Amino acid sequence: MLARAAQWNPSVFRKEGPLPIGEVVCQYLRLAIDYDNPYSNTKFCVSRMLHTEVERGTAIGTSLMSAHSMKELCKIWDLESHLEEAERRRTDRTDQLSLQEQKELGVASFCPSAAKKRRMEVEVSEEGVMELCVQFYMSVPGCSSIAFTIDQYVYT
Helix, strand or coil: CHHHHHHHCHHHHCCCCCCCHHHHHHHHHHHHHHCCCCHHHHHHHHHHHCHHHHHHCCHHHHHHHHCCCHHHHHHHCCCHHHHHHHHHHHHHHHHHHHHHHHHHCCHHHHCCCCCCCCCCCCEECCCCEEEEEEEEEEEECCEEEEEEEEEEEEEC
């Protein structure tokens, strides 16, 4: 029972009492944008907070359930400018990291054979070892995604 109340309005534990659900949803969306929370998780959490509106089929509930992106979610609560600003900051940070990596490490530091091989070119050694240069993406709070390349060895 307590978990449902917290899921419907996370501010129930405030000493001053719970905040209005609209304010909680806006704060949650701002945090989700700032930390690049996945859209599907954000939509699920907001739909749990607004479960009565979703169940009743109100305008906000219908808009929420028909949203297919973070941009559409933000449009419902007029947070589009916050999303655009966060995306711009992430892009700027990613560009800065990429430039810094190029200056300090160079491409060959991440994948020594990348300089001599084209992407996804596979070499098989006499011992039956396949070498591929693979690019991985990971999400870091404050950055949209960082790509790095490593050598991957597959033994056949």
